[in-house]
Amino acid sequence: MVGYDDAYSKDNFTNKDKDGKVIEGTTPPGDGAFIIKNSWGLLNLKDDPDDGYLYVSYYDCNLMPALSYVFDAKSDKQSMLDFDQYDMLLTQWYGSNDSDSETKIANVFDAEKDENLVQIAYTTAKPDTEVSYEVYRDVKDGDPASGTLLDKGTNTHAAKGYYRIDLSDSYALKKGDKYSVVLTMTRKTDGGKTYTEVFPYSTEFSQGLKVTAVVNKGESYVYSDGKWSDMTDKTDSLKEQAQKQIKGEFGGRQTNTPIKLDSKDTFVVDNYPIKAISVSAK
Numbered sequence: 001m002v003g004y005d006d007a008y009s010k011d012n013f014t015n016k017d018k019d020g021k022v023i024e025g026t027t028p029p030g031d032g033a034f035i036i037k038n039s040w041g042l043l044n045l046k047d048d049p050d051d052g053y054l055y056v057s058y059y060d061c062n063l064m065p066a067l068s069y070v071f072d073a074k075s076d077k078q079s080m081l082d083f084d085q086y087d088m089l090l091t092q093w094y095g096s097n098d099s100d101s102e103t104k105i106a107n108v109f110d111a112e113k114d115e116n117l118v119q120i121a122y123t124t125a126k127p128d129t130e131v132s133y134e135v136y137r138d139v140k141d142g143d144p145a146s147g148t149l150l151d152k153g154t155n156t157h158a159a160k161g162y163y164r165i166d167l168s169d170s171y172a173l174k175k176g177d178k179y180s181v182v183l184t185m186t187r188k189t190d191g192g193k194t195y196t197e198v199f200p201y202s203t204e205f206s207q208g209l210k211v212t213a214v215v216n217k218g219e220s221y222v223y224s225d226g227k228w229s230d231m232t233d234k235t236d237s238l239k240e241q242a243q244k245q246i247k248g249e250f251g252g253r254q255t256n257t258p259i260k261l262d263s264k265d266t267f268v269v270d271n272y273p274i275k276a277i278s279v280s281a282k
Contacts, residue, residue, distance in 0.1 A: 003035035005055070013057050017248040025127055025160075028059035061159070082278045084109040086220065086271030087123075089213045091202035094125040094160075094273070095242045103195035104223035106144035106182040107274040111173040117150070118171075119277035120181050121164040125198045130156045132184040135167065135276075137177055143228055144180035144221050164277070172281065181274050197222055201242035201269045213270040220271040231271065239264035 008031060015026040033055040056063065086107060097103070120133060132154045138147035150171045157163060173179060185196040202211040220231035231238075243264050 001034050002037050002053075004033065005035065006032045008033040008055055010057065012055065023248065028057040030059065032058040034058065080279060081119075082112075082115060082280065083275055084111075084278070085275040086215070087200055087273040087275075089200045089202055089268070089270035090211060091200050091270075093201050093242070093246070094123055095199050095201050095238065095245050095269070096125040097197040097199075097238075097241050099195045099197070099224065100192065101195065101224070102184070102226075103197050104145070104182055104184045105197050105199075105272045105274070106180050106221045106223070106228075107272055107276075108139060108144050108178060108180045108218060108221070109276055111175055111177040111179065111278075113175045114281040115173050115278035116170040116281055117167065117173055117179070117276060117278045119164055119166055121162065121275040121277060122181075122183055123162050123198060123200075123273040124157050124160045124185065126187060126196065127160050128156070128158060128187055129160070129196065130154060130186045131163075132186075133165065134182040135171070135179065136182065137171070137173065137179045139178050139180045141218065142221075142230070145182050145223070145228070147179075150179075162273075170279075173278065179276070181276055183272075183274060197224075198273065199238055199242075199269050200273055201238070201267055203242070203246070203267045211268055213268045215269070215271050222272075235269060236264065238269045239267040242267045242269060 010028045010031050012033075013026060013028055015023045017023055036054050036056055038052040038054060117135070120135065122131065122133075124131065133152060134145065134149060135151040136145060136147045137150055140146040151167045151169065153165070153168065155163070155165060185198060187194045187196060202213075215232055215235065217230050217232050221228050222231060222234055223229075243266075
């Protein structure tokens with residue numbers, strides 16, 4: 001970082017898709033930017049009028065995804081947490097389907113041992129998202145919102161990202177119990193409310209890099225048009241949505257890594273990014 005400019009316009013950070021439409025969430029809330037000198041020299045872009053210098057908004061939280069993490073276990077209890085999850089796709093990309101009608105997403109888990117459910121976790125793909133959650137035990141096949149309601153709540157998140165939520169109590173699960181976490185994600189839009197379905201996706205970004213994902217029946221569900229559907233029946237539509245979204249983000253812009261957009265078959269999608277966190281029963 002070599003300087004700053006408090007008057008640098010926030011509009012300079014606005015991105016547009018190939019049709020010239022402003023991409024939602026790309027304009028910072030205020031002016032001002034740090035001035036950065038790229039230590040690699042000129043950027044590998046067609047147009048680099050600033051000779052390797054670039055501006056970073058005061059409101060940016062980071063320049064790129066983290067390359068490594070360090071975790072600090074604050075207690076013995078925290079070091080013994082058990083995570084139930086399916087979303088192991090190695091990607092930083094999260095797609096979203098938006099709808100005016102009620103939409104929910106859910107993951108169903110099988111307790112592998114006697115344990116106490118204490119937290120849930122999830123990912124939001126867009127800022128200013130309200131997330132209402134419900135946790136059920138003894139759910140029926142094909143209906144994650146059935147059985148016994150254990151807990152529910154609502155949280156609003158200003159930034160997109162990953163969130164861990166404490167449940168209001170500790171809930172006992174027996175080995176083999178089928179339980180679920182159901183999420184309703186909404187955002188305020190012009191004159192109404194938008195329901196959002198979030199899913200991780202990836203594609204072959206550069207030569208030689210191939211990512212795969214496996215989604216099994218009975219693991220992830222989506223609620224739309226008044227009924228629950230298994231995610232495995234929605235895979236093709238999710239791939240098409242991922243293709244459409246990334247075209248909107250990168251259409252017309254040259255990038256350092258070629259992004260293959262030939263067909264939806266170059267994309268893979270994984271289970272919904274919903275986790276359930278437990279401690280072993282004593």
